[in-house]
Amino acid sequence: EDQVTQSPEALRLQEGESSSLNCSYTVSGLRGLFWYRQDPGKGPEFLFTLYSAGEEKEKERLKATLTKKESFLHITAPKPEDSATYLCAVHVTGGGNKLTFGTGTQLKVEL
Amino acid sequence: ETGVTQSPTHLIKTRGQQVTLRCSSQSGHNTVSWYQQALGQGPQFIFQYYREEENGRGNFPPRFSGLQFPNYSSELNVNALELDDSALYLCASSVPGGSYEQYFGPGTRLTVT
Numbered sequence: 001e002d003q004v005t006q007s008p009e010a011l012r013l014q015e016g017e018s019s020s021l022n023c024s025y026t027v028s029g030l031r032g033l034f035w036y037r038q039d040p041g042k043g044p045e046f047l048f049t050l051y052s053a054g055e056e057k058e059k060e061r062l063k064a065t066l067t068k069k070e071s072f073l074h075i076t077a078p079k080p081e082d083s084a085t086y087l088c089a090v091h092v093t094g095g096g097n098k099l100t101f102g103t104g105t106q107l108k109v110e111l
Numbered sequence: 112e113t114g115v116t117q118s119p120t121h122l123i124k125t126r127g128q129q130v131t132l133r134c135s136s137q138s139g140h141n142t143v144s145w146y147q148q149a150l151g152q153g154p155q156f157i158f159q160y161y162r163e164e165e166n167g168r169g170n171f172p173p174r175f176s177g178l179q180f181p182n183y184s185s186e187l188n189v190n191a192l193e194l195d196d197s198a199l200y201l202c203a204s205s206v207p208g209g210s211y212e213q214y215f216g217p218g219t220r221l222t223v224t
Contacts, residue, residue, distance in 0.1 A: 032210070034212065043215035043216050046212060046213075087154075089153070091211045097161075097211060097213075098156040099156065099213060101153030101154050103151070103152055103153045
């Protein structure tokens with residue numbers, strides 16, 4: 001069975017304190033890995049898609065990387081407005097068009 | 112470009128009742144997926160609709176059903192509501208093939224009492 005595990009469950013950072021969130025996956029065949037940001041009570045907001053090991057994507061203070069077993073979301077010099085839950089999801093071979101999500105990392109950035 | 116919209120925003124139902132949730136897909140997207148997100152969990156795939164037919168289903172019982180209309184909008188129906196059905200219900204639209212990126216609506220918060 002396809003599994004997606006995110007760590008840590010929660011992370012508290014000071015403004016400007018860079019860190020990384022981890023998404024490890026065990027799947028039959030990866031077709032794509034997706035990162036989403038979710039604010040409380042809202043729907044997930046699409047951030048990145050990664051398709052193959054070694055690929056990197058950047059957007060403002062966020063950079064996503066992918067290896068054959070895991071993905072990292074690096075947050076550089078975070079600001080309080082980066083506080084949210086970050087979700088990782090995979091699309092797998094033979095899985096139709098469904099996404100399988102991890103449980104997310106709840107990030108809080110304090111002044 | 113219009114994003115994914117969902118209605119209603121919030122809903123309170125009693126155990127045993129039936130509920131219908133609605134979703135309008137993003138402009139140009141002809142595939143709609145529904146997810147259930149319990150508090151503190153990631154979204155769980157319920158099913159997907161493409162060309163008005165169910166195109167994949169997760170581990171949800173038959174009392175969860177859906178429809179897609181010619182304009183690509185969709186409904187999620189849940190019969191015989193149970194307390195555990197309380198969750199945020201998310202609709203996501205996409206274009207089949209290619210990137211497989213799914214774009215989510217704001218969700219409907221369903222509370223079953």
